[in-house]
Amino acid sequence: MKYLTEFRNGEIAQRMAREIRQIATRPWKIMEVCGGQTHSIIKNGIDQMLPAGIEMIHGPGCPVCVTPLELIDKALAIAAQPGVIFCSFGDMLRVPGTEADLFQVKGAGGDVRVVYSPLDAVELAAKNPDKQVVFFGVGFETTAPANAMSVHLAKRRGLSNFSLLVSHVLVPPAIEAILGAPGNVVQGFLLAGHVCSVMGYWEYPPLAEKYKTPMVVTGFEPLDLLDGIRRTVVQLEAGRHEVENAYERIVTFEGNKPAQKLLAEVFEVTDRAWRGIGVIPKSGWKLSEAYRAFDAEERFHISGIRTQESPLCHAGDVLRGALKPAECPAFGKECSPRHPLGATMVSSEGACAAYFNYGRFISAEDLAKAGSGLTGTAQ
């Protein structure tokens, strides 16, 4: 537990927040890239602790949210086929496709299973040789090594009934797309700690230099986040734009070399559509030529997909940081976690769901009033 409680100390957090208030002389807009960081910021109320001028902009780093609608529809079509065991991480099940979600496919008789690791899906393939086992391999660089390993093992074990429906996306091209977009407002980045634990952070100095933007590798606990924000503000105030590592207990400059080697073998870089954002060149991975036989899209040849996004959903603006979730006209009205119009309202890492679930539909003043009666209740 030490690794948790040590980084959740309320007193130290207050001290760090005070320090940030002392350092900041001007307003700054800082984007946390990763959805896990968004979730932690909103859950712990980190944004409420910052000085008024420091605004956190929630980035596109929620894998559930940016998986293109067309691929969700393909997943639904594959999962509905007889003889298929469709495996997925839990929070993909509720993502709305054009007409349904995986829960509904399961309810209608599809064999849809939640697994905790793609390697569990490989085992299912070994145990069910008469079934086609498909794993929905989504995510950033963080989940990629395990997905790569699943295909690698399936090939080595000759499990021809295993395949991967891949929609991997990459952080550096997304950051470049945000920084290069006209009207960009982001002045500093918290880099995603777990992505960097796999990839290191050697990819970022050229970006920081090109766009004169400081970037700090940051973890997920409250003190990690406050430290990342503090270091970013220090750089911004000093006019510096370096890549710093505030997550040294996990991340090295080079990253996880064996994982990178496996990724280079199993995947190759491809253009990728991001839901709500559009196609970003060279921003994703697909299976490499050597592993193409394990690509579910090739195996199932799903065609005739006609996607239709909800016209009310502004997820794209939210993912680019142009709109705060609560500013969307549909937020909490037509769109809620119960009836999500877009994927940002589904995953707990999605900015809209985080805002909704942690009550960011009422004002910060009202929230503060609500908690003020608590003084002295803790034992």
Added chain:
Amino acid sequence: MTENLNAAGEVASGKVSTPDFSNWSCPLPLADYPTIVMGHGGGGKLGNELVENLFVPAFRNVALENLGDAAVLDVPAGKLAMSTDTFVVQPLFFPGGCIGELAVNGTVNDLAVSGAVPQYLSTGFILEEGFPLAQLAAIVESMAAAAAKAGVKIVTGDTKVVERGHGDGCYINTAGIGVLRPGITVGPQFAKPGDAILVSGTIGDHGMAIMSVREGLEFESQIRSDCAALNGLIADVLAAVGSAVHTMRDPTRGGLASTLNEIAQSSGVGMAIDEASLPVRPEVQSACELLGLDPVYVANEGKVVFFVAPEAAEQVLEVLRAHPLGRDAARIGQVTAEHPRMLVARTAMGANRVIPIQIGEQLPRIC
């Protein structure tokens, strides 16, 4: 084994027929069947053997032994409380308990939090063809032990058998009757602004115990279910402070957060809790972190939340902590007149957030 029993004892030969078990009986004694067969639910000899050799000896009491179509019960004058619950847990046996204990304690607890003294239970079994008799016996014995511990009698029951593939081994329904204590009025609509909110112990133990075995996750220390009958603990509290208790509820499915939200709705009040004061076992917290779950939404089967007048709060805490099931009891927050129907938590960082009602199940995150 089961294939021999298709179509009233004919050896299955692939032909599809609708078996009629109404007048069917098997010449073999109970002990010769290691598993449940359709006949065990058929109302014939096999079913009777199950009753005579398993249920009656385990649950032994006068009302049951009469084996009438209905149990005839003595009850004192006054009001009765009645509750029913159905149990479909998988796996059937888990660290800290099994479906049988859960079925007894679940209904006992629903009666107890209503302010009643639980007295009698009924039980209905839905068994799947092929279910091992040894497992059924273990479940029945654990039910008998749990009933004895809680001081309730299982006075009537029923067994049905469904074909293989149509059930999940064993489902159990229990219903219970309790006698309401005179002068005690508790209910989800009676929480008042100013009330102290107390929880009788650590949260999330049951849900994480189930999840750890269901998902094959192994942690350094095994997480055990908190499955327990709470009527004794509740009796101690009511004996000490009586009508100072306004509301009680056992936070089962949906966890503490769902229970608090439900009561906030029913009573039309707000609630403020202090996250740092929530009792959570370190191993449960770690498992939740690993899966991306929040312990406030994870099920409990042996905990109760009390809403009590603030001046009685310290005394209730003392009574709780003196009981083996309440050692980790804590005061976690209070009822407010502000933000009605909303649960607000002060985070360990000193900020505030809303804890909403969960939509469906919590889903493990991708990363």
